[in-house]
Amino acid sequence: MTVTAPTQQLRVLAAPGHRHDEILTPAALDFVGRLVEAFAPRRRDLMKERRRQALRLASGSPLDFPMVTATVRADDGWRVASPAPGLTDRRVEITGPPDRRMAVNALNSGAQVWMADFEDATAPLWDNIVGGQLTLLDAVERRLDFTTPEGKEYRLATIMVRPRGWHLDEEHLEYECRPVPAALVDFGLYFFHCAQRQIDAGRGPYFYLPKLENRYEARLWNDVFLLAQDLLGIPRGTVRATVLIETITAAFEMEEILRELREHSAGLNAGRWDYLFSVIKTFGHRTDFLLPDRAKVTMTAPFLRAYTELLVRTCHRRGGHAIGGMAAQVPGKDPAANEAALAKVRLDKEHEAEDGFDGSWVAHPALVPVCRKVFDGVLGARPHQFDRTRDEVEVTPADLLSVRRISGPPTTDGVRTNISVALRYYAAWLRGQGAVALDGLMEDAATAEIARVQIWQWLRHRVVDRETVELILDEESTALGAQYPYTSVEDVRALFEQTALRHELPLFFTPDAYSRHLVRRAEVQA
Structure with missing residues (x-):
């Protein structure tokens, strides 16, 4: 495995920990350093552009579908890549931090996919970050215990990894006297150690991309994928990534984001809470974007319906998966409360499946059977519902921004x-x-x-x-x-x-x- 050396050494500023040397090898650090050298300057420029865009929107500039990419949206001739091995059927995906207990429970849960989350579900202590990489390596190497005491071995879920967003740094690594983009650390270490292993196991290096705000940030990720594959001699297009549409600006560029990632795309996901957070963060200065108690802001709200219906239409028009939002309920000791919680999950997933989503997220293994039953009822033996192109859906900028209808x-x-x-x-x-x-x-x-x-x-x-x-x-x-x-x-x-x-x-x-x-x-x- 030959990796082009970066011009300077990536330095570790943290104390060594148990088994850290298995992840932080000289070759792995050189690989991450190469990515940092190639892409950190562009990442800094994109973060400056985020701030400029925020100021423009705060000063009253309208948010609209970009005029310069109208031809991309109008062109019916392009599609994203066909689903990769292990990502054809995604009716239930379980998410959580990449710790060992979560890994065993998630991979054995019966879900089709486990999304190992270095972003929102991981507090970025250095031991958590390196420990998460060790968990993934052990899972891929099958060094975790996936066999019951009775000797039954479970069918393991496909692994997808969510690296931290472009806005975050990893301050325990330094390159040219600067902290390293956390996204490149999480992606690079996993890719270096596990990409070929996953390919050999009949899967591949698959990712979820968080907090993107526009097509340029998707283009940056695509270029990261291209270089990473080239450096390790992996065929282009092997990487697949699902983008979480969890910012209001990204909702106006769904097609463009898919286009940028086309050969590496695995569709889009509806990230609910982050989406609401983005709406307030972007337009919180305006009284017409006041939201009531968050418990009252359900997915039936007009602006959220517009967002999810546009997401399904966009994905299916381009041949990609549309993955629904999180069911976050955790079962407790009260049977009545559990039944009420499961009823909420069931109703939520029924709405998603009926709207055309191909699968959805759960946060706890006990929710997997509920979600699976709902999507089984709609999908049957089909792995997805790409044939539901939702051509009847027409979403305007005003529809995506119609928050005032639920103000209170x-x-x-x-x-x-x-x-x-x-x-x-x-x-x-x-x-x-x-x-x-x-x-x-x-x-x-x-x-x-x-x-x-x-x-x-x-x-x-x-x-x-x-x-x-x-x-x-x-x-x-x-x-x-x-x-x-x-x-x-x-x-x-x-x-x-x-x-x-x-x-x-x-x-x-x-x-x-x-x-x-x-x-x-x-x-x-x-």
Whole structure:
């Protein structure tokens, strides 16, 4: 395996850990360094463009389907690549952090796909990042225990990996005196160690791409795939990637994103909570984008219906999978509550299957049979429903932006829920846990984001007074300290105040909190 050496060495700034040397080999670091050298400057330029676009939209520029790509949308002659081995039937996908327990449960769950999530479900402690790579390597090498005590060996799910987004850095690695783009670390280490192994096993290196905002960011990923395949002598088009449409700007460029990734595309996914977070983050300064309690914002809301129907139409028109959103319910000890939760999941998945989605996400193995039964009932023996092209769907920019139709005042319970969930999630994240069961739901970073930006938006437009928020914050902080006595309530509260109560809204809570609390540098290794 020959890898072109980068001009400078990628340096590890973290202390060595158990089995880290199996992942952070000189060849693997050289490979990641080559990707960083090739693409980090473009990534920095794209992040600057994100900020410029945010300022344009905040100043009143309209958001519309790009005129310069009208021919791409009008051309009926192009399609994305045919489904890759192991990605033809995706009726149930289970998601979660890449830790060993999750890996065993997910791969044995009966779902067709396990999405190993380095993004929203992983608190990016260095041990979590390298440990996640070790879990994936062990899973591919079948060093995890996939056999029951009775000797039954399960059919294993196809693995897809979600690297961190373009906006995040990995500060435990340094190249040319700069932190390394976290996306290239997560992608590069997995690709280097597991791509050929997956191909040899009859699968391939498959990915989910988070937080993209436009076609240029998809083009960057496509170029990463091309170089990575060339460096390791893997045929072009072997990589496949599903893009999460979880930003409002990406919703206006779905076809363009598919086109950029065409030979590497595995369709699109509807990322619900992050999508709502993006809507508020982008248009939170406008009163016509005020949202009520997030529990009241269901997928039947007109602007969310427009988004999901356009996603299905776009994917099927181009021959790609349309994957539905997350069912986050976690079964508990109360049978009545469990039945009510399963009924919600069943109804949600029925709507998705009837709308034309080819599969959907669940967060817990107990939800796999519910989701499978719903999609079995619609798909039967077919692996997908690409034939449902949804030609009748016509979505305008106004449809995607029609938030005002569901506007309403937040309730005190809604304010308290957002504050409570954000505080408890922040506390878990600072402890190194990225996926947390809260109030019967498996929550991740997307939940904390929507919770804190709603508080910020309500305060900005004075539909909630600051005294009420601070009173509830006092009460919930006290409750947090009582529930988790070893938690630094001061750190958690300060993080909430910095990300939800400031005049200017931070775009994400993760970058600054990561730098302040999760980075643990040691002396640079030679």
